[in-house]
Amino acid sequence: MIEIRAVTRSYGAFKALDDCSLAIHEGEFFSLLGPSGCGKTTLLRMIAGFDNPTSGSIAVDGQEMVGVPANRRPTNMVFQSYAIFPHLNVEQNVAYGLKRLQLDPAEEKRRVDEALAMVSLDGLGKRGAHELSGGQRQRVALARALVMRPKVLLLDEPLSALDKKLREQMQVELRRLQQAVGITFILVTHDQYEALAMSDRIAVMFGGRIAQIASPKEIYQRPVNRRVADFLGGMNFVKAEIVEENGSSITVNTLGFGRITTEKPKAFTRNGAGATLGIRPERLRVLWDNATAMHEVSGTVVERHYFGEITHLIVEIPGLEKPLSVTETNDFGADDIPIGAPIRLGYDRDALVAMAE
């Protein structure tokens, strides 16, 4: 559906995008995730037609888009600032793009009403642009783009200006809307939870390059490197030494976890004898009293942080240079574990991720 091939965008010596290639399928909710300055917005603007690659090609539905001006592309955009026309009311804003199609007035009105209903703004058509709340502005921007029935809807950090509660509500609504209309959505965001919650697939970008493209689950559970792992929430990293490596599995030696054989990630490329083993804090669980697990490590609690539904424990393990972070739900009294207490932690082998470097 959308084919981005070897796209590079240079500003003098600086490369905002460096040899990016990716394919987005029809009807997919695709996210470009990364810290600010990673090139995700540049890439989105190129798909929209506001910028052109220095080299490489962008095709939508098999049609080359490079050189085609924004107004002739089958894409529509929801801007970060929403870009609501201040001199027009809601209805006129939504009908803006339809005017050029010179539809029959009744048909135009029907499409505008339909779009407004889609974003639950029915009846607000006559409101002026200045009389809208942040959430309503966002919905108008969405309706204005959807009414054009684009092949691809581009969303540039659409939720970043909303407060937390509204943002979470809009995440659910956006996802629902995307599934209802079946249009390909490309979302740019720096919020990993937003990307994880809404997307079918995510491309994580750093410094103008794509680090990993995968489903939310895979990207969270099997990050290809420490940067990706770190960007998608906390992870404990343990130094490891490669003992044995074959097609599908890898065996490493670590000081704290001992000798471990785990699944070898697809993107694993060996870089000397060293490697890193990662485990997410919530994949370590506190073993109470006599409980046992297939795999366990033991240590001492050195810090405890209370977060309401969970408690964050910092546990020192003999042999590990950095203490482990553990998040535990408060059902069993993790919030009451005394500092300095000995503790045993259990984990599953598949919770351990081997990473090069």
Add this chain to the structure above:
Amino acid sequence: MTAAAEGSPPLAADGIRRRPPLPQSESFQGLALISPTFLYALILLLLPILVVFAHSFWTQNYLTIDHTFTLQNYRTALTEPIYLDLLWRSLFVALLVSLFTVVLAYPIAYFISFHGGRHKSLWLFLITIPFWTSYLLRVMSWKVILGYNGVLNSGLMGLGLISEPSTALLYNTSAVIITLTHAWAAFAILPIFVSLEKVDRTLIEAAKDLGDGPLRSFLRVTLPLSVPGVISALLIVMIPTVGDYVTPKLVGGKDGVMIANAIQAQFGKAANWPLGAALSVTTMVVVSLMAGAAVFLIRTAARLVR
């Protein structure tokens, strides 16, 4: 947390918010800030206008002024063909000058705002350079350009387009219009520039994204959003040009005379202050009406473009 801790004034015992002492109140501070300018404006603007207004109801009696109330001056001003003629011509000239100025200034302002890049302030600076010389000198230089042996005539003759110098260039209404349009250009460029600067560039991108080419996005977004600048440019140029008398006197010849020349004559050689005052007041009223009409027309036009 209490209200006091949040920084709002403490509540009085009966729960009614006590007013802060006068010198601290917001309105007092506001008045104190504007009062020097306000008094200045009051003395130098309002008083003279009142004097003029009062005179317009009196009668000149050779060297003295008869202070009995009369409307005779207004009758003369509104019925005497020469004054009506001059008034219409002045309005016509002012309207044309302001239209030409705005039409010529808009592209310049647009260019600086959208394509000025890093050199925006340099461009604005260059535009103010003509103001380093006196207005009279600038008008005189138009005389040099448009005169019988002037630059334009010699140029056209040199190109063989005309065989003898044209006298149609100087000492007529068009010479006044050309000179004024040039003189007021900067005053039109600046407000239009400011309003174009305020146009959010994302809105233009949004228009493109929704299918508009460059011309349509200009007509549907940039132009309507810069209307405030266009209106102020129009007014800034139109209002003073109606009352201009230096330019018509220098380059207008006998065809280019405007109402201000007549008013000046009444206060000067003709020594009929009351009639001059009545002409001034009439002009002021008519200019205000015309300015109001212009604003109304532009606003309506901007609404129709949508």
